Amino acid sequence: MKYIYSLLIVTLLLTSCGEGKKQSVEAVVASDNLENIRLKRAEVVVEQQKIAEQLKQLDNRIAVLDTTKKVPLITTFKAKQEVFTHYLELQGNVSTKNLLVIYPEFSGVLTKVYVKEGQRVNKGQILAKIDDGGLSQQLAQAQIQTDLSKTTFERQERLWNQKIGSEIQYLQAKSNYEAQAQAVSQIKQQMAKTVVKAPFSGTIDDVITEQGSVVGAGQSQLMRIVNLDDMYIETDVPESYITNVTVNKSVKVEFPILGKTIDAKIRQAGNFINPANRTFKIEVAIPNKDKNIKPNLTAKLKINDYTSENALLIPLSIISENAEGQQYVYTIIDKSGNKGIVKREIIETGRTQGDYIEVLSGIENDEEIIDEGARSVKDGQEVKILTSN
Template sequence: MKNYILIIFSLILVSCGSETLEDKVNLAIETENTEKLKRLKRELKEQRKTLDNLSTQIQEALSDKGDQLSNYTLITAKRIQKDTFNHFFTLQGNVQTNQNILIYPEFSGELQKIYVKEGDVVQKGQILAEIDHGGLSDQIQELKTRTQLTKTIFERRKSLWKDSIGSEIQYLEAKTNYESSLSALNNLYEKYKKVKIKAPFSGTIDNIITDEGQIVAPGGMAIFRLVNLDKMYIETEVPENYLDDIKIGTPVEVRLGAINKTFKAQIDQMANYINPDNRKFMVKIHVPEHIENVKPNLIANVLINDYINPETIIVSENVLQETANGSQVTFTVKMQNDSVGKAIRTPIKAGKIYNGRVEVIEGLKENDIIAKEGGRTLRDQEDVIITTLEQ
C-alpha cells in the first residue's frame, strides 16, 4: 500500500511539471524560438515515457491489491443487543358460552303465538311465545270460586270451634277442604305460568325451531335457541407437563383464523382436575367484548406464554451451526477497521428456541458482532469484509 501511495504521489508531481511545460511551449511559440521548441519537444517525449512507466506500475499495484482483496469473504453481520425473550406453546381450543341453550316447552298444547323473530335481542323475563292453555283459565276461575267458599266455611268453623260450638271433626274437615282447594289453585297458577315461554336470561334469539300452530309438549322438540354473546370464553386442554409453567394470569395470544382476528389475553380459570384419559387439564380464557363476529364453537389457536426472560442475548436460529458432538457454534467478527475483520468460531450455550429466535445462555455478550449471510461457510480466523452491519 505504501508503494501504491508513492506511485500516486510521483504521478501528481509529473502532472504539476506538465503544466509548467505547457506554459514554456506557449511562450516559445509566441516568441518563435525554434531551438527552445525542439528542446521542449525532447522533454515532452521523456515525460511521456515516464508517464507510461508510472501507469504500468499503478496497474500492477492495483492488480496486487485486487488479488489481496479476493482472499476476503464478503458477509453481512449484526451487532447484538439484549432483548426480552418469550417462549410460547400452541394449543387448539373452542369458543364457548355458558349462555347458549335450547328452550323447551313446559306445557302441552298448540303453540299459539310467537312474539319474537330470529336475531331479536331479548331481555331476561321477556315473553317469547305463548301456548294455548286449553281452557286452563276457566279451570282456575272455577277453582278460585271454590277455594273462596271453602275458605269462608273454614273461617266460620274455626270461629265456632273457639266458642265450643260444633265438633272438632267439622272444624278439621273444613280446614282440610280449604287447604286442599288452595293447594290445587296454586298448582293451576304454576301450570298456567308455563303457558307463557319467557327468556331465562338476556340474549339473542339465534334460531326459532318450532312454528306457530304446532303441538308442543314437555320433552319434545325445542322452540328456541337463545344465545348470549356478551360473555364468551375459550376453552382448551393443557398437557399436565406444563402445570408448573402456567397459572391464572399467564399471558396468552389468541388467533381466530376464521375471522382473521388476533388478541392478547390471559388465563382466567384453571381446572383442579386432570383428565385421566388424556392427562390434560382445562383452562378458560375470556374473550374481550370488543372482539366482533365471535361465535360459539369457533376454533381458536391459543399461544400460551410459558417462559419469559426479560433481558438476554437473542440470535437468529439460522446463524447457529451444530458440531459433530452436538454442541452449537456461531461466528463472531473481531473487527480490524470499520469493515474488515476476522471470523472467530465461538461456542455458545443455547436456552429455549421459539419462532426462529434463540435464547443464548453463554458464549455471547452485548455488542458482539455475529456473521449473518455468508456466515455458514466461514472458517475460524478467516478474513472477512462486512458489506452490511445491522445495528
C-alpha cells in the same frame, strides 16, 4: 504405466511415418483413413493428459502462493440484550354460556309466538304460549272449591276458639281447605308451564317451531336464544405450560375471518389434567361491543407465557450441533481490522420465537457472532469480515 505405454506406441507410430510432420485433425478426418484417424486420436489423448498434468502443477503452486484464497468471507453481528416476549400459539372456538335452544315444558298446541328472529328480549319476557288443554277451567273450579273450604274453615276456627263444636270438625275443615289450596297451587304450576319465558336477556337467533304447531314437552325445539355480551374462547393447553399459563395472563386473539386482533386475558384456568391428551382447559374472555363475534367462530390465541427483560437472541440458522448433542455457534476473537480468528462456543438455548432463539449461556452481550458463512468455517480459522451489524 499405462500412460508410458501409450506414449511409446504413439512415438513409434509417428517415427514410422517419416520425419513425423504432423497432420491437422481436419486433414486426417478428411482422408477417411481409419488407421490414420485412430493414430491421430491417440496422439490427441496423450497431449490432453500432458496438459492436465501441467494444469495440476500450476494449481498446486497457486494454492501455496495465494494466501487470500484460503480466508473465508463472512458477515457478523453483535449479540445485544433486548426484551424477549414468548407466545404460546393455540387455536380455539368462540363460545358463550348464554346460548340455548328452548324446549317446552308442556305438551299442546303452540297458540301464540310473541317474538321474531333478531328481536332483543329481557330475562323473564314471555316468548310464546301453549294451549293449556282445559287447565284454566280446572283452575276456576278448584278456586271456587278453595274459597268455599276457606270460608268453612274460618267459621269453624272461630267456633273452635269459642269452645263451640268438636276438635274433629275443626281439623277436618282445616285439612279440606289446605288440600283445596294445594290443588289450586298445582294447577297454577302446570299452567305456568304453558307460558314460555326468556331464561336470560339476549337475542332470538331462530324461531324453530311456527305458531299453530303441536309441541311435546322436552321434545320440540321452539326457538334459540343467544347473548353475545358474555363471549369467551375455550381451548386445551399442554400440561407442560401449567405454571406459565395462569389466570390474568395476557392473550392476543386473532380472528382470521374478521381480519381482527384484540387483547384479552385468561379468566379461568382448569385444575384438571385430561389423562387422554395431557391438557387442561382455559377460558379467555372476549369483549364484543360491536356484536360481530359469533359463537363457534375460529380464533388463534397467542398467550404470553414467558418474558425476559435482558435476553440474547440469535438466528436459529447459525446454530450447529456436535456429536454429543451440544449446540454451538462461531464467534470472532483476536480481531484486527477486517480479519479475525474463529472460535467455537458451546451454548445453552431456551425458547424460540419465529426464526430466533434465546441464548441462556455461552455468549455475552456485545460478543461478535458469525452470521453468513457460519456453516463453512472451522474453529481457529482466520476469516475476513465483510460486514458487521
